[in-house]
Amino acid sequence: QVQLVQSGAEVKKPGSSVKVSCKASGATFNSYTINWVRQAPGQGLEWMGRIIPISGTADYAQKFQGRVTFIADESTSTAYMELSSLRSEDTAVYYCARGGAHDYWGQGTLVTVSS
Amino acid sequence: SYVLTQPPSVSVAPGKTARITCGGNNIGSKSVHWYQQKPGQAPVLVIYYDSDRPSGIPERFSGSKSGNTATLTISRVEAGDEADYYCQVWDSSSDHVVFGGGTKLTVL
Numbered sequence: 001q002v003q004l005v006q007s008g009a010e011v012k013k014p015g016s017s018v019k020v021s022c023k024a025s026g027a028t029f030n031s032y033t034i035n036w037v038r039q040a041p042g043q044g045l046e047w048m049g050r051i052i053p054i055s056g057t058a059d060y061a062q063k064f065q066g067r068v069t070f071i072a073d074e075s076t077s078t079a080y081m082e083l084s085s086l087r088s089e090d091t092a093v094y095y096c097a098r099g100g101a102h103d104y105w106g107q108g109t110l111v112t113v114s115s
Numbered sequence: 116s117y118v119l120t121q122p123p124s125v126s127v128a129p130g131k132t133a134r135i136t137c138g139g140n141n142i143g144s145k146s147v148h149w150y151q152q153k154p155g156q157a158p159v160l161v162i163y164y165d166s167d168r169p170s171g172i173p174e175r176f177s178g179s180k181s182g183n184t185a186t187l188t189i190s191r192v193e194a195g196d197e198a199d200y201y202c203q204v205w206d207s208s209s210d211h212v213v214f215g216g217g218t219k220l221t222v223l
Binding site: 095 | 116146148150152157158199201205210211212216
């Protein structure tokens with residue numbers, strides 16, 4: 001049974017950074033890309049980018065380039081998303097999702113940016 | 116950048132058929148995936164590669180494409196199908212995943 005388990009909710013100050021983890025189990029970690037998708041309150045899904053664990057290669061959506069970093073740790077089957085220079089508009093639920101079809105999703109991590 | 120257009124809302128009576136569209140330029144050349152999202156929950160894949168159904172998804176859910184439009188069809192709609200539905204494609208020109216804006220399905 002494939003599972004993606006994410007880290008818990010975070011409250012951050014504007015200008016700070018947040019790091020969200022996504023631990024995979026039930027399948028070979030490096031066989032699939034890991035995507036990061038966010039959803040602001042009441043809004044739709046927004047793709048942030050993806051990482052290919054076997055190579056560590058990452059693609060970032062233009063909107064987030066320079067502000068987001070993806071890391072994949074094969075030893076722990078865990079992917080990380082770090083977003084810096086946080087602003088209130090970054091308040092959202094952040095999801096990890098597996099593969100091109102996004103067939104499995106983490107439970108989501110609420111990141112609240114507030115002074 | 117590539118855009119997928121979905122109607123904001125679709126309403127259907129129980130037992131009827133709901134059709135949710137996803138329009139995009141040359142979508143026929145792309146693989147379309149569909150997700151169901153209920154309030155407070157993560158999205159769930161209901162159709163992948165245009166028309167394939169993951170295990171555990173009822174046969175009432177089907178996908179198709181024609182021209183510049185992909186369609187998610189839900190037959191014999193049930194109250195439990197009420198949710199937001201999103202389409203998704205990979206845009207090879209930008210190497211980006213693109214989501215449609217989402218459609219809220221209301222079961223009357």
